[in-house]
Amino acid sequence: MRFWIREVNLKAGDKEFNGDDFEIDFRVPFSTKEEPDISEIRIYNLSNSTIESIGAKAYVILNAGYKGDVGNILSGKIESISTVWEGVDKATVLKVSDGGFEWRNATANKTYQAGTKASYIMADLASILGLEIGEISPKNDIEYKLGKSISGHVETALKQLVKDTESKMYINKGRIFIRDENKGTETGFLLNSDTGLIGSPEKVEEEKDGQKVVKYKVQSLLNHKISTDSLIQIESKTINGIYRVESGVHTGDFITEMIVVPV
Numbered sequence: 001m002r003f004w005i006r007e008v009n010l011k012a013g014d015k016e017f018n019g020d021d022f023e024i025d026f027r028v029p030f031s032t033k034e035e036p037d038i039s040e041i042r043i044y045n046l047s048n049s050t051i052e053s054i055g056a057k058a059y060v061i062l063n064a065g066y067k068g069d070v071g072n073i074l075s076g077k078i079e080s081i082s083t084v085w086e087g088v089d090k091a092t093v094l095k096v097s098d099g100g101f102e103w104r105n106a107t108a109n110k111t112y113q114a115g116t117k118a119s120y121i122m123a124d125l126a127s128i129l130g131l132e133i134g135e136i137s138p139k140n141d142i143e144y145k146l147g148k149s150i151s152g153h154v155e156t157a158l159k160q161l162v163k164d165t166e167s168k169m170y171i172n173k174g175r176i177f178i179r180d181e182n183k184g185t186e187t188g189f190l191l192n193s194d195t196g197l198i199g200s201p202e203k204v205e206e207e208k209d210g211q212k213v214v215k216y217k218v219q220s221l222l223n224h225k226i227s228t229d230s231l232i233q234i235e236s237k238t239i240n241g242i243y244r245v246e247s248g249v250h251t252g253d254f255i256t257e258m259i260v261v262p263v
Contacts, residue, residue: 005067006222006254010041012078012094013058015050017043025252026062028074030228032170032246034159036100039074042091042252051092054081060096064222064250071224073250075173077101099171102129106154114147118165125154125161126176134175137183138165172228184231184244184263189223192235196221200238204259215246215261222254231263 008019008026017024023044029037041062055078062074076098084091106129112121119141126133142165150157162169162178169178191197201216216239226232230245241262248258 006064007067007070008062008064009070010043010063011059011061012054015054022046026064026074026250027252028062028250030172030248030250032168032228034162034169036076036098036103036171038079038100039076039096039098041074041094041096043094044089044091046090046092051081051083054078054094056081057101060094062096063224064254065224066221066254069224072173073222073224073227074098099129099131099174099176102131103155103171104153106130107152108150108154108157109152110150112144112148112150114145116144116148118142118144118161121148121150122158122161122178125150125158128154129176131171132175134172134177136176136178137180138162138167138178139180140165140167170228177229179229182244182263184229187225187230187232189225189230190233190235191218191220191223191226196223197234197236198255200236201234201260203238213261215259216243218243218258218260220256220258222250222256224250226256226258232260234260 008024010017010024025042028039031037058078060076060078063070064073065071076096079095079097082093084093108128118138119136122136167178168181198219201218204215204217206213226245231242234243243260244263246259246261250256
């Protein structure tokens with residue numbers, strides 16, 4: 001694979017910008033946290049009329065990678081647009097949320113009959129959010145024997161359902177996932193020095209529920225295949241095996257940094 005030819009393409013509303021004609025910088029985080037991730041994109045030296053034409057809440061698609069392997073790293077809506085000066089350069093800053101508007105604003109007033117399973121309610125609420133379902137398979141798909149009433153924000157109801165079922169929930173590229181905390185998504189991707197691994201993974205130790213948890217900080221050349229919960233095979237001097245991506249970030253210097261846990 002040729003890693004030296006970088007490509008980036010941004011669609012914002014009905015406008016399209018590519019890295020050959022525009023300087024585009026970005027920081028796209030991804031994680032298993034419940035709150036939608038907020039990304040930042042900077043486009044340099046746009047005309048005022050172009051900036052005005054993008055529009056608030058416009059849908060954004062950001063594709064990036066190396067020639068021959070370019071893919072989507074962000075889908076979402078613009079939360080805010082601002083302009084800042086960096087020396088003689090004018091930077092248009094787009095703050096983009098992945099499902100943020102739907103997450104904050106959707107409400108429901110519904111009653112589910114006795115015996116309804118959590119997964120059914122979750123799927124129904126996800127449809128109200130208007131998000132695509134990536135996966136809904138809670139760890140403990142409990143049955144609400146007396147039924148369940150939902151009134152108010154969908155966000156609040158889903159958080160409670162996730163807690164009830166001892167699961168995790170996150171939004172990734174407009175898709176909602178609810179699953180066992182330790183479950184990931186198969187990618188079949190091998191990460192080593194030949195496929196973009198930079199340096200050696202570094203051990204990171206954290207405390208969780210009074211126990212020590214070992215994770216690893218990994219850095220690679222930007223790869224759109226790597227995202228929240230990706231299961232990847234890593235070959236390096238320090239670790240070897242299958243690891244699940246817990247969180248990470250794609251950056252405009254075409255680096256993907258991630259925290260991984262052994263499977």
